[in-house]
Amino acid sequence: MDVSQYLEIFIDETSEHIQSLSDNIMALESDPENKDVVNEIFRAAHSLKGMAGTMGFKRMQHMTHDMENVFQEVRNDTIKVDSNMIDLLFQCLDAIEGYLAIIKETSDEGTNDNEAIIRQLNGFLQSAESASASNSAASAPASAAPAEEASEEEEKKFLTLELDAKDKKKLQDEFLTGKPIYGMTVYICNDCLLKAARAFLVFKAVEEFAEILVYEPSSQDIEDEKFENDFSIFFTTDEALDKVVAAAKAVSEIRDVTAEVITEKFLDESGAEASPVEEKSVQEAPAVPAETTPVKPAASAASNAAVPKKQAGKPVTSRTVRVDIEKLDALMNQVSELIIAKNSLVSLSSNSGAGAQNQSFQEQIEYLERITTGLHESVMKVRMVPIESVVNKFPRMIRDLSRNLNKKMELIMSGEETELDRTVVDQIGDPLQHLLRNSADHGLESAALRKERGKPETGTITLKAFQEGNNVIIEVGDDGNGIDTEAVKQKAIDRGIITAEQAENLSQKEIIDFLFMPSFSMAKKITDISGRGVGLDVVKSNIEALGGDVEVKSVYGEGSIFTVRLPLTLAIIQALMVIIGDEKYAIALGSIVSIEDIPITDIKYVEAKEVINMRGTVIPIIRLNQLLDIAPPEEEQESLTIVIISKGEKQVGLVVDDLMGQQEIVIKSLGSFIDNSTKIISGATILGDGEVALILDVNTLM
Amino acid sequence: MAAYIEANSNDVAEEKKQFIAVKLTSEVYGIDIGYVDTIVRMQKITRVPKAQSYFKGVINLRGEIVPVMSIRLKMGFADDVFTNASRIIILKIEDQGKLGVIVDEVKEVVNLGEGEIDKPSHDTKENKHSFINGIGKNGEDLISLFDINALTEEN
Structure with a gap:
């Protein structure tokens, strides 16, 4: 069966299920008794199992199957959720993600069996089963009774089969060679649509370990789906029966598999009563009566899985199209x-x-x-x-960090629904993760210090996203230590970046900017004075590569806020075209506050810098011709055309010679050859007459 | 005629390399044709502030923004004087996209075999020699062959 065409859908859906599992396990941790959450997890694990099975990813299926079993017991209240279990479940998730990553690359799940995790999962199961057997000895048989009754006739159907003479002869001959012969009956879920395909997969699975001798119904009947929900196989193998049964069970939509060794007696009087020598099943539990165990969990799992699917109040049918x-x-x-x-x-x-x-x-x-x-x-x-698709992995990350760092912390996120261009979203994950780690690791103080400072023991990290004009702002904040600017200043002096005198005149912002210098952060990491600054240069360059920028506000002892500003779109913007000298430049309309005509006499000087007083606000002005190395106009004008731009609360006025008007422009890159380290130019665009105009990045001018 | 054809087939066997011979100042240089995307007439170049001094700016090449470099300035010669013969040769550099270089004049396409290319003499330590990785002999004329990678790399 060729399933490769479904691989993409499988990958997409698996990612969604993993995310849902992750969210729900987090929820379960805070509220272990919540049955809805348990059901949700069970459902997600079950869907994963089904999908992995259909795609033939056996290891992944095996793991999800065991997860599902554990949750089955949680639902039955035989296992209590504790932190050990949560940890283990997260390990499972990581393992499944690992499979998915390999599948993405190679279309195969790889060879990691993750045996340790599976062993632990089964450990939970065994403890649960022994518990249920001992403390509910009376109730278990009662509840199991209906299932038992229903399954009684189904079970070991192969024992009652009327084999024709030829098949019987074949089995008898094989028996004489001394090899053990096994009989097996496979039950397919009642609602299975592709019975023949499932049967085929079972045959294939069994054939891997065993030699199939006889089967019932005939291959033609199976192919034509001329059978009820079960079929029987007689085979011989050198492998343990367990293994074969497990392989058969691994095929999805298989409700149950029963198997046992065939005795001579059976062969002699096929169809009559036969006593099983040994009964085995994947889910055997020594403490529980052998006959009920194989059917009960699987059967109820199947029915339970079918019912919630219909009930689940999840999106009815989402009217969407997946597009490359x-x-x-x-x-x-x-x-x-x-x-x-x-x-x-x-x-x-x-x-x-x-x-x-x-x-x-x-x-x-x-x-x-x-x-x-x-x-x-x-x-x-x-x-x-x-941005949800990126940020929803963060609660889990913070949880893990909390454990690893042994600090109590919580993450409060808002604005996950804020939208950004797909390309930006794809690349914003790493920088944000870096900032959050930074906050958790270096921002938040130790519990002792927090207590001393009168802060709550649990540190708070916030991630807030919202739209502002043509930008999306993502703020990562913490109520931790803040940046020790004195220590940073000292470090800068020590490293010879600035002199002690220069340091005196630096603003807080200028000092914090040192943290974004590549070599600086490395040094901080080693000496670890205030802790801040590990890899912040990488964050900055990543965000700038997306056309955005990052800023920090920090109060020592109270916390820090990193503000990431990203353009809403990368490709086309509305822009104001301005003329400076004989050159044309574009300024993004989203950052323009107003355009003013200011008499030259209104220009004042503050600290030898030109400013204007706009309705009570003092705004510094920048002569673009000086900034861009353009000769100033020959005759001094009486008034200046000033474009007021803003970034956050800051405003700056840009002096231009003339305005061309508003235009929709397509942003094109300048390429990698031209040195644009000043970042004044964010790109170029082609005007209506074919001429190239450059786009000013006003964010760098502030 | 027969001799001509024979010579020609020898060319093929010898796998001659093709170069575009261009004039810069008074010298003739060769650019490996494998790097050449297209050759366009001089057009308006939009200056990019704060760029390297040898970058003249960017042009619009059929809707694509392509940076344009002055080989003269890069090699330390006098600045370009644009004439009717001036051309921008658009080079295609792997992984870095397109780059235009200004030449005074495009002369011809020359075929050079292995035997017709000598290693450059490295006895002088003049800057421009680091941009040359061979001297081609086109009959009587000598052609300095550009090392495109060296030419397009940052100093």
């Missing part, structure tokens, strides 16, 4: 091309004189503009995904 990101990229590129073409039409129409005959042409151009803008917005929305 590459197709979206192609679509986005085409929209970009269209917008460039539209822009050149616009510039043609405005250059060719506004005659009366141009009236309808102008109207059509405007219509076209509306359409392309709408198209662009739609494509952008399609590409947007909530």
Whole structure:
């Protein structure tokens, strides 16, 4: 059976189930008695098992199967959830994720059996079973009775089969060779749709270990699905029976498998009563009567699994389509091309004189503009995904960190639904993880110190995401130690980056910026004065590569907040085109507050820097011609055109020579050849007339 | 005629390399044709502030932004003087994308066999020699062959 075509769906869905398991196990840890959560976990494990089985990933299936069994017992109240179990469950999750990672790369699950984990899982099971056997000896048989009755006739069906003479002869011959012959009956779930396929998989699984001698019904009947929900196999093997049964059971949608050694007596009087020599099953439990065990858990598991599926109040049918990101990229590129073409039409129409005959042409151009803008917005929305997919792994990470570091901490997240371009979301995970680790490891103080400072013992780490204009802000904060700026300053002096005198004049921000210097953070790591600064340079460069930036606010003793600012989209923005000298530049509209005409006499000086007073706010101004090495206008004007831009609470005025107007621009990279280490230019765009204009990154100007 | 054909087939057997011969100042240089994507006429170059001095800026190459470098400035010669003969040769560099280089004039395509390429003399320590990885003999003329990687790398 070729399942490779389902591999992508399998990977997607498995990831979703793993996430759901992770969330629910976290929930279970805080509320071990919550039956809904237990059911949810059971369901997720069961689905995983089914999917892994269908895809033929036996190891993964084995593990999820055992997880499912453990939860079965939790549901039955025979096992209590404790922290050991939670730890183990997380180990299972990691192992499953490990399988998935290998599957993603090689389409195969690899060879790691994770035996230790499985042994531990079974340890839980055994303790549960012995417990249930001893303390509910009376109730167990009672509850098991109906199942037993129903299954009585089903069980060991192979013993009552009427074999034809030829098959019987074959078995007898084989028996004479002295090899043990086993009989096996396989029961398929009642709601199974592909019985023949399942049967085929069982045969394949059994054949791996054993030589199949006789089976019932005939292969033709099995192929045509001309059988009820069971079929029987007679085989011989050198392997342990357990192994064969397990292999058969590993096929999904198999309700149960019974098997035992065939005696001579059976062969002599096939169809008559036969006494089993030995009964085995995967889920055997010595303390419980042998006959009931194989059927009970599996059968009830199957029925329980079927019922919640229908009841689960999860999304009914989500009306979505999974689309390859590459197709979206192609679509986005085409929209970009269209917008460039539209822009050149616009510039043609405005250059060719506004005659009366141009009236309808102008109207059509405007219509076209509306359409392309709408198209662009739609494509952008399609590409947007909530950051949830990235941040939802963090609670688990913080939990693990809490254990490893032996500090109590909790993570409070908000704004997980905030959306960002898919490409940004894919790459924001690592930097955020780094910041959170930083907060947990270095930000939060030890319990003793927290007590001394009068803080609650449990440290709080926050992750807050929200949209602000054309940007998405993600804040990672903690109520920990904060940055010891004095220590950082001292470090900078020690390392010869600044002199002691220079250090005196540094603002807090300038000092904190040292933490983002590559070599600086390394030194901090070794000496570990205040702890901050491990790998922050990497965080900064990663975020800047996405067109964003990162800032820190910190109060020593009270905590720190890292603010990550990311552009909403990478490809197309609305921009204000400005002229400086004879060059054209684009400024993202999202960061512009207003455009002012300021008489030259209104310019004041503060600390030898030009500022303007705008309705009570003092705003520093930057002469773009100086910044961009452009010759200033020859004659001094009487007033200046100033574009006020903002980043957070900060505002800066940019002096430009002239305004061209608003335009939708397609952002293109400058490539890797040109040195752009000052980062003043964030990219380039092609104007309607084919000319290239550069895009100013105003964030770097603040 | 027969001799010509024979010589030609020898060329193939010998696997001659093709170079674009370009003029820069008074010298002729060769650029391995394997690196050449296309050759365009001089057009408006948008200056990029704060870029390396030898980068003239970026151009719009059929909707693509391509940086343009002055080989003259990179090699320490006098600045380019744009004429009707000036061209921008667009190079395709693996993993780094396209890069335009300005030349005074594109002369011809020359075929050079192994035997016609000498190693450059390294007795002078002048900067420009580090951009040359061979001297081609095209009949009477000598062509300095650019080491494209050295030319496009940061100093």
